[in-house]
Amino acid sequence: MRFERSGALPGDVEAVVIGVPSDRLDAVGAPASLLEAQGFEGRPDQTATVVREDGTTQVYVGVGPSAQLDVLALRRAAAVAARACGRRRSAAYTLLDLVPSEDQAAATEAIVEGILLAGYRFSRYRSEPPPPSLERVVLAGAPSVADDDGEAAIERARRVAEAVALARDLVNTPGGELTPALFAEAAVEVAERENLRVTVLGPDEIAEAGLGGLLGVNRGSLNPPRFVELSYEPDDPEGSLALVGKGITFDSGGLSIKTAEGMMTMKDDMGGAAAVLGAFSALAAVRPRCRVSGYLPLTDNMSGGDATRPGDVLKIRNGKTVEVLNTDAEGRLILADALSLASEARPDAIVDLATLTGAVEVALGNRIAGLLGNDQHWIDEVRSAAERVGERVWQLPMPDDYRPRLDSDVADLRNISKTKDAGTITAALFLREFVGEGIPWAHLDIAGVAWWGDADEAEMSRGGTGWGVRTLLELARTFRAGR
Numbered sequence: 001m002r003f004e005r006s007g008a009l010p011g012d013v014e015a016v017v018i019g020v021p022s023d024r025l026d027a028v029g030a031p032a033s034l035l036e037a038q039g040f041e042g043r044p045d046q047t048a049t050v051v052r053e054d055g056t057t058q059v060y061v062g063v064g065p066s067a068q069l070d071v072l073a074l075r076r077a078a079a080v081a082a083r084a085c086g087r088r089r090s091a092a093y094t095l096l097d098l099v100p101s102e103d104q105a106a107a108t109e110a111i112v113e114g115i116l117l118a119g120y121r122f123s124r125y126r127s128e129p130p131p132p133s134l135e136r137v138v139l140a141g142a143p144s145v146a147d148d149d150g151e152a153a154i155e156r157a158r159r160v161a162e163a164v165a166l167a168r169d170l171v172n173t174p175g176g177e178l179t180p181a182l183f184a185e186a187a188v189e190v191a192e193r194e195n196l197r198v199t200v201l202g203p204d205e206i207a208e209a210g211l212g213g214l215l216g217v218n219r220g221s222l223n224p225p226r227f228v229e230l231s232y233e234p235d236d237p238e239g240s241l242a243l244v245g246k247g248i249t250f251d252s253g254g255l256s257i258k259t260a261e262g263m264m265t266m267k268d269d270m271g272g273a274a275a276v277l278g279a280f281s282a283l284a285a286v287r288p289r290c291r292v293s294g295y296l297p298l299t300d301n302m303s304g305g306d307a308t309r310p311g312d313v314l315k316i317r318n319g320k321t322v323e324v325l326n327t328d329a330e331g332r333l334i335l336a337d338a339l340s341l342a343s344e345a346r347p348d349a350i351v352d353l354a355t356l357t358g359a360v361e362v363a364l365g366n367r368i369a370g371l372l373g374n375d376q377h378w379i380d381e382v383r384s385a386a387e388r389v390g391e392r393v394w395q396l397p398m399p400d401d402y403r404p405r406l407d408s409d410v411a412d413l414r415n416i417s418k419t420k421d422a423g424t425i426t427a428a429l430f431l432r433e434f435v436g437e438g439i440p441w442a443h444l445d446i447a448g449v450a451w452w453g454d455a456d457e458a459e460m461s462r463g464g465t466g467w468g469v470r471t472l473l474e475l476a477r478t479f480r481a482g483r
């Protein structure tokens with residue numbers, strides 16, 4: 001997609017997008033009667049289209065109350081309008097008219113991001129090409145932002161949207177195709193393009209490193225596991241941040257097998273690893289001042305002839321032993337190894353993303369991720385980064401008196417709670433056992449938000465969401481050790 005900037009409204013576009021605040025319906029020169037007939041009140045997600053005699057279309061998009069017009073509202077409105085443009089190939093966006101001059105660069109970034117995210121398609125397996133959509137967008141009426149700033153904003157938005165698209169593509173690629181080896185290759189490709197350091201451990205090296213959780217989960221599979229480490233190193237780094245992502249390329253449940261229904265979307269069980277890789281692919285565009293390391297344990301969870309059996313005991317990298325009583329609680333086993341390894345490098349903070357529990361979707365639904373951790377300051381930073389980019393999170397508690405539910409009769413821990421309640425919390429309490437002493441750690445349970453099963457809506461398309469990429473980029477961009 002091409003983006004241009006222009007002070008004046010161009011004459012050669014098929015659509016003109018006009019943002020309408022709900023308290024200024026009359027201010028945009030819109031034909032009030034026409035809008036009214038379409039029930040248009042300028043509320044978020046509302047659109048009304050007017051086809052003019054010369055064949056161009058005016059797309060009115062609601063942005064809500066003008067006092068609440070922030071980057072989130074702009075990004076959403078831009079996305080909604082892009083969808084409303086349908087099969088038109090070119091559009092002029094005049095949303096910047098609503099934005100004071102000092103905010104125009106940030107607004108440009110949000111608008112471009114919204115348009116690109118709404119334009120995402122996963123069509124690799126279609127024999128018919130997808131219907132045409134916007135190809136050229138003119139951001140009109142932005143004379144107040146310097147050319148360089150405007151172009152830089154567009155470029156940043158493009159890099160971020162491509163990072164989200166990479167994560168979505170990885171999630172949408174079927175589990176039978178995206179093996180751990182192929183995922184690792186994708187990571188190496190990103191690393192080579194972005195000048196990141198990368199190491200890929202295969203099965204022998206994983207065994208040597210004592211990653212017993214990853215090996216145990218992999219035992220029922222014909223696809224060998226991988227463990228990918230990525231690192232981004234700025235000049236004179238200030239502090240270090242570790243990103244950990246659950247990379248189950250398909251979760252059948254193992255011998256504690258899932259139902260047919262429960263398995264249908266389980267190619268998304270590497271959504272955490274995909275978000276981390278997506279973030280690494282665009283780190284250079286946000287220029288973090290800290291060192292950033294990524295840890296991706298990759299395997300599928302299958303039920304082959306020598307699969308881990310309920311009752312088996314695994315030894316995790318940090319020396320703790322785990323009695324596996326349910327092979328479907330596999331994410332925490334591979335994350336245990338990854339968190340142990342990440343901790344050994346003594347980063348200033350760790351954040352992990354994992355499609356960890358069905359319980360989080362019961363509690364918070366498919367629009368809000370669960371947030372837990374061991375350090376309230378760090379949790380607050382993660383929360384505020386997520387809020388700034390419009391990825392919604394809600395914190396759940398870590399009650400110490402729930403910890404005995406993970407006591408095992410034969411090992412240091414069991415991998416499922418003794419009770420059926422509080423599944424998201426007990427999973428996080430399990431993970432906490434593998435975070436190094438004194439390291440601030442936050443955990444995002446993205447099982448509900450990594451997959452969008454509803455109709456396409458604004459920036460969201462059906463399938464993988466790429467949830468977390470933008471939060472991680474914002475977190476890395478603003479990270480300061482010891483705050």
Ligand code: BES
Pocket residue numbers: 251269326328329330331355356357358359416417423447448
């Ligand atoms: N990958 C699943 C969690 C999941 C569920 C992700 C639904 C996305 C949508 C995870 O490995 C799992 O199976 N968790 C079990 C844990 C239980 C056995 C303690 C669950 O949530 O049922």
Ligand code: ZN
Pocket residue numbers: 251253301327328329330331
């Ligand atoms: Zn599982």
Ligand code: ZN
Pocket residue numbers: 248251269328330331355356
């Ligand atoms: Zn899983």
